[in-house]
Amino acid sequence: MFRSFSGSQGGRSFNSRPRFSRPSRGQNISHSRYIHAAVALTTEEAPLIVNSFADFGFEPQVLKNISTHGYTIPTPIQDQAIPALMEGRDVVGVANTGTGKTAAFLLPLINKVVKDPNQGVLIIAPTRELAVQIHEEFVMFAKNLPVSVSLCIGGVGLNSQIQYLKENPHFVIGTPGRLKDLVNRNALRPDMFTNIVLDEVDRMLDIGFRKDIKFLISMLPKERHAAFFSATMNHETEEIMRELLSDPVKISVKKRDTHLHISQDIVKVPSGAKKLNVLFELLQQEDFKRVIVFGRTKHGINALEQDLFDRGIQVRSIHGNKNQNARQHSLKDFKTGRVNVLLATDIAARGIDVDDVTHVINYDEPQSYEDYIHRIGRTGRAGKSGKALTFVS
Numbered sequence: 001m002f003r004s005f006s007g008s009q010g011g012r013s014f015n016s017r018p019r020f021s022r023p024s025r026g027q028n029i030s031h032s033r034y035i036h037a038a039v040a041l042t043t044e045e046a047p048l049i050v051n052s053f054a055d056f057g058f059e060p061q062v063l064k065n066i067s068t069h070g071y072t073i074p075t076p077i078q079d080q081a082i083p084a085l086m087e088g089r090d091v092v093g094v095a096n097t098g099t100g101k102t103a104a105f106l107l108p109l110i111n112k113v114v115k116d117p118n119q120g121v122l123i124i125a126p127t128r129e130l131a132v133q134i135h136e137e138f139v140m141f142a143k144n145l146p147v148s149v150s151l152c153i154g155g156v157g158l159n160s161q162i163q164y165l166k167e168n169p170h171f172v173i174g175t176p177g178r179l180k181d182l183v184n185r186n187a188l189r190p191d192m193f194t195n196i197v198l199d200e201v202d203r204m205l206d207i208g209f210r211k212d213i214k215f216l217i218s219m220l221p222k223e224r225h226a227a228f229f230s231a232t233m234n235h236e237t238e239e240i241m242r243e244l245l246s247d248p249v250k251i252s253v254k255k256r257d258t259h260l261h262i263s264q265d266i267v268k269v270p271s272g273a274k275k276l277n278v279l280f281e282l283l284q285q286e287d288f289k290r291v292i293v294f295g296r297t298k299h300g301i302n303a304l305e306q307d308l309f310d311r312g313i314q315v316r317s318i319h320g321n322k323n324q325n326a327r328q329h330s331l332k333d334f335k336t337g338r339v340n341v342l343l344a345t346d347i348a349a350r351g352i353d354v355d356d357v358t359h360v361i362n363y364d365e366p367q368s369y370e371d372y373i374h375r376i377g378r379t380g381r382a383g384k385s386g387k388a389l390t391f392v393s
Contacts, residue, residue, distance in 0.1 A: 029369050034362075034390040036264040038380075049079045056082050058111050061145055066107065069140050075100035076253040082108050085227060090248040092228045092241055098353065098381035099253060102137050105197050105227045110138070112195070113147050113170045122193035123173045124216065126203040128153040128324055129331065129352055134199070135173050147171065152188070154178045155324030162187040176204060176212035183219065190219040198244060201230040201237050206370070210236065217243050262380040263387045267361075275391055276307055279363060282389070283313055283341060289358045290334075293343045294375050296364035301343045304363065308341065317343040318352075346371050352378055362390040 051074055053066050074082065077095045084091050085108035095101050105123075113119045125131040135151045142149070150164045152174030158181070165172070165187050172179075172188065182188035196217075198204070204213055217240070226244050230237050241248075267282070269275055282288060295301045298319040305317045316330035316339050334342040335354050344352070346366065357379040366372040372390075379386025 029365065029372065031266055031390075031392050033369060034264055034266045034372070034388075034392070036260070036262075038263040038385060039260045049074060049076065051079050051083065056086055056108070058107065059114050059145075061143075062107065062111050062114065062141070065141050065143050065145075066103075068143070071103065075104075077101045077251065078104045078107075080251045080253070081105065081227070081249075084249040084251070085109070085225075086111070088225055090226045090228075090245040092230075092245060092248045092250050094230060094233060094250075094252040096231050096377075101199070101229050102134055103141070105199075105229070106134070106138055106141055109171075109195055109197070110142050110145065110147060114145055117146065117170065119170065119195060120168075120193040121171045121195040121197070122179075122190060122216075122220075123171065123197040123199065124176055124179065124204070124213070125173065125199045126175065126207060126209065128155055128175060128327065129318075130200060131173050131175055132328060133353055138171060138173065149173060152178050152182060153324065155322075155327070158182075168192075176209040176216065180212045180215055183216070190216055191221050194221055194223065195225045196220055196244065197227045197229070198240070199229050201228060201240055202232045202234075203374075205236050205240075206374075210240075213240060214243070261385055262360075262376055263385070264376065265387075265389055266392045267389050269391055269393050271393070275363065276304070278391070279304075279361065280308070280311055280313070282361065283308070287358065289340060290337075290354070290356055291341045291359045291361060292352070292354075292357055292375075292378050293341060293361045293363050294366070295343060295345060296367075298345060300364065301345055305343050308343075313341055314339040315341040315343060319343075319345040346375065353381070354378070355381070356384070357381070357386060360386070360388045362388070365390060365392065 053063060053071065053074060077093055077099050081091050081093050081104040085105065093101060093104065109121050113121065123134060125134055131151060131153050135149065138149055148167070148169040149171040150161065150169040152161050152172055154175060154177060161182065162185065165182065179188060183190060198213070228241050228244055267278060269278055279293070283291060295304060298321045301317050301319050305315055308315045316333050318327050318330045330342065331352065333339045360376045360379045362375060366375060376388035379388060
């Protein structure tokens with residue numbers, strides 16, 4: 001049953017600045033698609049884990065870093081992908097976000113570089129946020145090891161990245177657009193990288209990086225070791241996979257769509273009521289402990305952030321107009337619990353990986369159902385339950 005709010009604040013009144021978001025109705029999305037009872041979580045689908053981290057043949061310091069990082073038992077994608085990558089096989093992994101796939105490719109490649117410092121690794125991710133997360137995990141797994149890394153993403157100084165690339169780091173982690181820019185400036189040579197990882201390929205294609213990906217692949221050496229990870233497979237992703245990989249080991253640990261165990265409902269905003277008041281009432285409720293609120297436009301998110309802040313809500317925002325440092329500060333504050341509400345637009349939020357998000361709220365309806373699935377996938381991660389609410393009028 002949907003929720004209906006009058007927007008009443010118990011006699012309290014607030015001044016509200018005008019909204020700048022354009023009409024929020026999604027393109028031909030029936031409201032019924034926003035309503036879904038959560039499927040009970042089960043453990044019977046989990047594949048059998050046959051390895052321990054000690055079985056993979058990692059160098060002692062790599063094993064120590066794994067333990068320090070708090071990893072005890074491999075996840076299914078790690079259990080199957082790590083042995084194949086350690087053997088030098090190409091890998092295609094179909095796995096949902098939050099399944100441990102970053103460690104599945106980082107650990108064997110770090111170990112490979114430790115054994116042979118002449119190896120170079122290029123890792124391509126769809127968004128700045130995901131690239132930063134991969135970099136953060138790399139730093140933890142590579143502690144006290146003779147391996148170097150460069151993070152190449154937009155929103156930060158290009159010249160400093162060019163200077164660091166001159167030192168020939170073992171690992172380069174970046175987004176397609178920035179990497180292509182560096183190639184065009186002769187600061188990066190993809191043909192020097194004999195190891196390549198494409199992470200979350202479906203998302204790269206979703207946000208328009210097809211040409212950039214194909215450009216970068218065309219410049220790779222013909223003899224290469226490659227890994228390809230995606231949550232979904234379609235004609236476009238399979239085309240990229242065929243261009244990149246040679247006789248790959250195919251691994252799938254995706255048993256069902258993650259959104260099926262997310263409780264989904266609509267919030268009916270009556271005619272004449274203010275959406276802002278309805279949102280404020282929701283955020284006051286005790287069970288809304290860690291919430292991501294999605295809006296359609298950058299200007300609308302900025303205005304909403306100020307409105308909620310004026311009402312005493314601890315809130316941060318993330319969108320394309322913010323520089324990388326500001327986006328990272330917002331994410332850090334949200335991850336550490338300094339604030340419990342994060343406002344986001346669709347593109348900026350892809351790749352956000354934050355534990356224990358209790359609710360996703362679609363303040364503005366998404367443009368497409370695919371965007372809707374990406375949004376609500378920020379909750380209910382790693383086998384946990386979550387709730388998603390969509391405002392409709």
